[in-house]
Amino acid sequence: MAVKAVHVSDVPHPNLDHQQQQLALSSPRGFANTVDNRKEGEREGEETIGLITKLVVMGHRGSGMNMLQSPDPRMKSLKENSLLSFNAAAKLPLDFIEFDVQVTKDDCPVIFHDNFIFTQQQGVLVERRVTDLTLQELLSYGPQKDESNGVGKPLFRKTKDGRVFEWKVEQDDCFCTLEEAFNKVESPVGFNIELKFDDQLVYTKQQLTHSLDVILKVVHAHAGDRRIMFSSFQPDAAQLMRKLQQKYPVFFLTNGGSEIYKDTRRNSLEEAINVCMEGGLQGIVSEVKAIFRNPGAIARIKEAKLSLVTYGQLNNIGEVVYMQHLMGVEGVIVDLVDEITRAISDNDSDKKVDQLRKFQLNTTLPPQFSKEELSFLLNLMPQLMVNH
Numbered sequence: 001m002a003v004k005a006v007h008v009s010d011v012p013h014p015n016l017d018h019q020q021q022q023l024a025l026s027s028p029r030g031f032a033n034t035v036d037n038r039k040e041g042e043r044e045g046e047e048t049i050g051l052i053t054k055l056v057v058m059g060h061r062g063s064g065m066n067m068l069q070s071p072d073p074r075m076k077s078l079k080e081n082s083l084l085s086f087n088a089a090a091k092l093p094l095d096f097i098e099f100d101v102q103v104t105k106d107d108c109p110v111i112f113h114d115n116f117i118f119t120q121q122q123g124v125l126v127e128r129r130v131t132d133l134t135l136q137e138l139l140s141y142g143p144q145k146d147e148s149n150g151v152g153k154p155l156f157r158k159t160k161d162g163r164v165f166e167w168k169v170e171q172d173d174c175f176c177t178l179e180e181a182f183n184k185v186e187s188p189v190g191f192n193i194e195l196k197f198d199d200q201l202v203y204t205k206q207q208l209t210h211s212l213d214v215i216l217k218v219v220h221a222h223a224g225d226r227r228i229m230f231s232s233f234q235p236d237a238a239q240l241m242r243k244l245q246q247k248y249p250v251f252f253l254t255n256g257g258s259e260i261y262k263d264t265r266r267n268s269l270e271e272a273i274n275v276c277m278e279g280g281l282q283g284i285v286s287e288v289k290a291i292f293r294n295p296g297a298i299a300r301i302k303e304a305k306l307s308l309v310t311y312g313q314l315n316n317i318g319e320v321v322y323m324q325h326l327m328g329v330e331g332v333i334v335d336l337v338d339e340i341t342r343a344i345s346d347n348d349s350d351k352k353v354d355q356l357r358k359f360q361l362n363t364t365l366p367p368q369f370s371k372e373e374l375s376f377l378l379n380l381m382p383q384l385m386v387n388h
Helices: 083-090 135-139 178-184 205-222 235-244 269-279 288-293 296-303 318-327 337-345 351-357 371-384
Strands: 056-060 096-103 109-111 116-121 124-129 156-158 164-166 190-195 228-232 250-254 283-287 307-311 331-334
Touching: 056 307, 056 337, 083 096, 083 178, 096 205, 109 178, 109 205, 116 156, 178 190, 178 205, 190 205, 190 235, 205 235, 228 235, 235 250, 235 269, 250 269, 250 307, 269 283, 269 296, 283 288, 288 296, 288 307, 288 318, 296 307, 318 331, 318 337, 331 337
Parallel strands: 056 096, 056 331, 096 190, 190 228, 228 250, 250 283, 283 307, 307 331
Antiparallel strands: 096 109, 116 124, 156 164
16 A cells, blocks of 8 residues: 655644544543443433544554565564563553454464464465464464474465465564453553454354354453454444443454455444444444545444444544544544653644644544534545555
8 A cells, every 4th residue: 555644734633622522642541341321311321432532543454464575674573462562552542452352262362363363384374363373282283382392383474465475573572362452461451352253154143152252251251451453344243242241342444445345234334323323332443445445434433322443544644543533533533652741742833733732632522623623624634545
């Protein structure tokens, strides 16, 4: 993807009443899990997470995903979904780290993104489904916690287009379990736990329930007062997680139609809203390009009293994050965690931008855009998404 840098001072801002609409892109430390603070008419079990008052920044797979095919060394700095990556992110002024959880064959929730893990034996690429492995089998890949175990199996990764890369990063680390993350990742950073299931498989309710129960057992035993939210691209899993527990909010993940699936619930923001309303979910995590292609969906999401978070490579551009915040997006998942957290908390020398960044935006009073301002924001996006 080619991007064009646009300075934030080029983005017009609405006339804000500073007593009512205080805007600051400085990252908060609150993404409430409080239950039973509902207003009259709100759905049962609706948390105050739907009234986020500041922009929430989340580290994607900790300090960012690994893109082994990328020429950018920042995408191969720290091993994704590792304790090393999580604790590096926790030192930054962000609110949550996002990571992927799957359940092994022997019922251990582990943190790993891909459905398959690859190694090489005698020059031949060998793949195994993660959920078909026991914990010990999974831990035999890559760096070893105990040096007495010898050298782990070499790791490889296959991209969506079929290319294979050796999984090498500047600072490597071994795989970890969900329990280890709770016990070894510094507080107060929250956890956005993505419930990972294979898009190509059809799951029974019994299979989903078993996996979610195994995950919840660890969460209830080790979460303490850490802020937790769940998310999933699997609509049945997301709705079922909401039925299994009421303490933590559940978000539905969607790419908003960037890819088409047999399950039509995954193919648009409108369907995502329906999934949330039918299942009593608290919000949507959308691919960022879907929001810019369909900005009117933001108002419909707000009308449904749902929170909105975005993910995607465009979120590694500070100006894109800034525009989303003005448009009413409440949280962003980013890879370049250090750069984005510094960019959104930096005091720009431009007086107008400096003034905006010193205040908080109360999202219960969303900014009102003129047609000219909204047109500018939307016309700016094609310049950023040159080859989307």
